[in-house]
Amino acid sequence: MTYCVAIKLNEGLVFCSDSRTNAGPDRVSTYSKLHRFSIHGDRQLMMVTAGNLATSQAVVAQIERDLKEDAEFNLRKASYVADIADYVGSLSLREQGKHRGGAVGGGFNAEATFILGGQIKGGDPELYMIYPEGNHITASEQYPFLQIGETKYGKPILDRIIRPATPHETAMRCALVSLDSTMRSNATVGPPIELLFYPTDSLSNTSHYYKFEENDPYLVKLRHSWDENIRRAFNELPPLSLVFGADI
DSSP: OOEEEEEEOSSEEEEEEOOEEEEETTEEEEOOOEEEEEETTTEEEEEEEEEOHHHHHHHHHHHHHHHHTTOSSOTTTOSSHHHHHHHHHHHHHHHHHTTTTSTTOTTOOOOEEEEEEEEETTSOOEEEEEOTTSOEEEOOSSSOEEEEESOTTTHHHHHHHOOTTSOHHHHHHHHHHHHHHHHHHOTTSOSOEEEEEEETTOOSSOOEEEEEOTTOHHHHHHHHHHHHHHHHHHHTSOOTHHHHOTTO
């Protein structure tokens, strides 16, 4: 399992992802799920992945190969980020199709889900979630974020905090808390955590990027502060004696 979140703000795009792909009793595996594609001054694209690792790695490899070989369609030739979302969806479907009805067996699941975001010169930053079926959706105005993987534990804070006008530093902290809350409740989601902010119109690969290991001092401090403030806020909730009277 994994957890990735991407946020579309007036100031730019935020991406946050874990790196755990296996958490068995005797083995923990990690792979980066945040991928960046840069054509400096013209377009910047970021993508996070969840689901079958072989499928997502094959899709990323094909994107890079098509770009290197100047294929009929590649990232450089797209006019819109939505066109690239269609392209990623088709690559994913093609890769999944290799395993349907084969000797692997009916229990094999090659599905993968992607969040693609970025900006092409002359356009606005865009954000899309690409389903295993190849189609995609974009983030809403009211709740401008998308999640893939183990989404339920980290969603409540995003619902409460994230709006288009949210400052990017606030959104980055919110994404970290969202991911840390997920790690606390699900052992299959784990560090390193990757965090990236792409500023609108920068069209540069010098985005704000950081990788947090499990015992990173900032991550530890953030976790402890969040726990303490949650307990304090809970203890300050109105008492039930207001409903049941003093005898409760």
